Amino acid sequence: MKTYLLTDIIGPTMIGPSSSHTAGAVKLGAVARALVQGDVQKVIFYLHGSFAATYRGHGTDRALVAGIMGHPPWSEDIRDALQIAQEAGIDFDFVPLDLGDVHPNTVRIVMTDSSGQVSSITGSSIGGGSIRIIGLNQDEVDFSGDYPTLIVKHTDVPGVVAGVTRRLYEKGINIAFMKVFRSSRGRGATMIFETDHTVPRELLDELREIPGISLVSFIHPLEVV
Amino acid sequence: MFPQQAGELIDICSEEKITLGEVAIRHEMEEDQLTRDEVMESLGRALDVMFDAAREGRNRRIISLSGLIGGDSTAIHAYTEKGGSIAGDVMTRAMAYAMSCSELNASMGRIVAAPTAGACGILPAVLKTFQEERGTSREDLVVALASAGAMGIIIGQNATISGAEGGCQAETGAAAAMAAGAAVQMMGGTPRMSLDAGAIVLMNMLGLVCDPVAGLVEIPCIYRNAQGAVNALTTADMVMAGVRSRIPFDEAVSAMAEVGRSMHGSLKETGIGGIAGTPTGRRLKQQIFGNTKITEVHKDHKQPRDDGN
Numbered sequence: 265m266k267t268y269l270l271t272d273i274i275g276p277t278m279i280g281p282s283s284s285h286t287a288g289a290v291k292l293g294a295v296a297r298a299l300v301q302g303d304v305q306k307v308i309f310y311l312h313g314s315f316a317a318t319y320r321g322h323g324t325d326r327a328l329v330a331g332i333m334g335h336p337p338w339s340e341d342i343r344d345a346l347q348i349a350q351e352a353g354i355d356f357d358f359v360p361l362d363l364g365d366v367h368p369n370t371v372r373i374v375m376t377d378s379s380g381q382v383s384s385i386t387g388s389s390i391g392g393g394s395i396r397i398i399g400l401n402q403d404e405v406d407f408s409g410d411y412p413t414l415i416v417k418h419t420d421v422p423g424v425v426a427g428v429t430r431r432l433y434e435k436g437i438n439i440a441f442m443k444v445f446r447s448s449r450g451r452g453a454t455m456i457f458e459t460d461h462t463v464p465r466e467l468l469d470e471l472r473e474i475p476g477i478s479l480v481s482f483i484h485p486l487e488v489v
Numbered sequence: 490m491f492p493q494q495a496g497e498l499i500d501i502c503s504e505e506k507i508t509l510g511e512v513a514i515r516h517e518m519e520e521d522q523l524t525r526d527e528v529m530e531s532l533g534r535a536l537d538v539m540f541d542a543a544r545e546g547r548n549r550r551i552i553s554l555s556g557l558i559g560g561d562s563t564a565i566h567a568y569t570e571k572g573g574s575i576a577g578d579v580m581t582r583a584m585a586y587a588m589s590c591s592e593l594n595a596s597m598g599r600i601v602a603a604p605t606a607g608a609c610g611i612l613p614a615v616l617k618t619f620q621e622e623r624g625t626s627r628e629d630l631v632v633a634l635a636s637a638g639a640m641g642i643i644i645g646q647n648a649t650i651s652g653a654e655g656g657c658q659a660e661t662g663a664a665a666a667m668a669a670g671a672a673v674q675m676m677g678g679t680p681r682m683s684l685d686a687g688a689i690v691l692m693n694m695l696g697l698v699c700d701p702v703a704g705l706v707e708i709p710c711i712y713r714n715a716q717g718a719v720n721a722l723t724t725a726d727m728v729m730a731g732v733r734s735r736i737p738f739d740e741a742v743s744a745m746a747e748v749g750r751s752m753h754g755s756l757k758e759t760g761i762g763g764i765a766g767t768p769t770g771r772r773l774k775q776q777i778f779g780n781t782k783i784t785e786v787h788k789d790h791k792q793p794r795d796d797g798n
Binding site: 266267268269270271272273274275276277278279280281282283286314317318320321322323326338340342343391 | 538
């Protein structure tokens, strides 16, 4: 049975015109931003399907850039995001591209940070402002961005998953959803934990010390009112 | 657990002697572990954003991002000031408020999706009309908004509030039904009368297709927001005069769901049929997007909390 809350019917408060082309796009930009350590210096948005065809009319370009700069979906700065980014010296570009068999509202975001490190994320805006992240750098992933999300890249050897879950348990962090993705046996794998609590910085540093772990990222969910 | 149908909702209202909105407020308190004040504050914040959006067209001409629409709200305010309207100033102002919200939405301004961004002008227009014409208190406006929300939950649970699933009847139709219920409540009508008003509006707007030009939430959405507000206000008067809906709200909602299901795909937010498919509609699309193929236009779905079983 479908159920709704009052706040689903009267809300969200958002910047128009479309929850999927605007609010969802801001969230996609924000998740991408959270994965970069330093400042984003350069970003290319590869737009697929409906995003590619209608991004100007729906302001999806402005929404994505606003997200990269950390503006929430209800910020009135979204409208002027391109100009604000230009003034901040962020180099951005939009490229229509067929990303294959993915949701029509999908974007691949490729970012270069101040140290020259390149990272990318692929995500879809699936309706009502909800999103799914389906790709992280070269890896397949799947998470919503609605929960605090811990992303751990590691070598695919026994014991690493247990090492991470044990430390989360010790800090009293409850795991709502957990998924492990790997490209091939014994090679790199990615763990995604969607949790009920924020993961403190000390714990992230502690996880980085575990042998076999190459990357630890953490994304705070956006508070959408 | 929120009642599945309006029939159960009305039983709770009669037993506990409370409004439709109060049932929704209590449900929200339980689900999100909030106090009544917290729920009321959150609705109050939404009301503030709604009123700001409704007023904006009085301050300036709002032009959409695409340039397809703009300035209508301001024009209607000027017309009202000049005098001579046949429908009366209350109606013309309500239209201007609704269109202001639609224009703001299309120009990347801040709005409250109620129930969707495409139908964001109707509830603000009706609530603002009561604040101005009747001096309705903030508390009463917020509870009326909650009652509208309760009706929207019933529509979402038993039909849909997505144009892509049910056409415009599910967006501006639902919003106008909700607003009519809120209006009746603010005039002292009973919960049953609110639902009667909702049922009549749904009958009036049954079959309305979702056919946005170029897939943008602009034409004909802005006109339908104005008409949705007018429909809600006139139907509220009808019900307060003693007119009953001969068809119960739940059955009108089921009819809307069924009509939505049988509606052709080209008329459900694909930007292909209806007004989008007229020669002028196609030309405007060409003008904005050129020859780029649009595989799927905007999807303004509200995702249900739980889509199990």
